Amino acid sequence: MRYSRGMAETIFLKIIAGEIPCHKIYEDDQVFAFLDIGPLSAGHTLLIPKEPAETLDQLSDESAAALGRVLPRLSRAVLKASGATAFNILQNNGASAHQAVLHVHFHIIPRFPDATEGAGLGIEWPAGTLDNETGRRLAADIAAALSEE
Numbered sequence: 001m002r003y004s005r006g007m008a009e010t011i012f013l014k015i016i017a018g019e020i021p022c023h024k025i026y027e028d029d030q031v032f033a034f035l036d037i038g039p040l041s042a043g044h045t046l047l048i049p050k051e052p053a054e055t056l057d058q059l060s061d062e063s064a065a066a067l068g069r070v071l072p073r074l075s076r077a078v079l080k081a082s083g084a085t086a087f088n089i090l091q092n093n094g095a096s097a098h099q100a101v102l103h104v105h106f107h108i109i110p111r112f113p114d115a116t117e118g119a120g121l122g123i124e125w126p127a128g129t130l131d132n133e134t135g136r137r138l139a140a141d142i143a144a145a146l147s148e149e
Contacts, residue, residue, distance in 0.1 A: 055094060
């Protein structure tokens with residue numbers, strides 16, 4: 001496995017290695033899925049790459065593609081098994097973005113609209129505004145950075 005610079009061994013690497021037990025749902029050569037031990041709702045599932053990258057921007061294209069292939073199928077399975085009518089996908093990058101385990105991971109969080117407890121993820125979205133000049137400049141800067149990739 002390729003480690004990101006300075007990446008410590010995480011609980012997720014220990015789960016992949018079988019050193020810590022989990023409720024495994026899916027595994028292939030590149031990804032691993034299991035139930036979250038601190039679920040926000042019934043069926044709360046984590047999908048992680050086996051490649052030990054701390055944040056999404058550090059992940060290889062191959063591992064990102066593997067996550068993208070599995071995420072829709074896994075989401076459908078979580079919905080079917082849990083009986084949820086909707087779900088959130090959550091993926092945080094860095095401590096200031098509320099990432100607790102420094103290993104890329106996606107949360108699939110089933111939503112139960114009629115439930116008062118364990119309904120899933122609560123989200124506040126304090127939307128701002130985007131003026132035309134700022135939008136033009138940001139879009140150009142992001143496009144230029146992307147072309148350097």
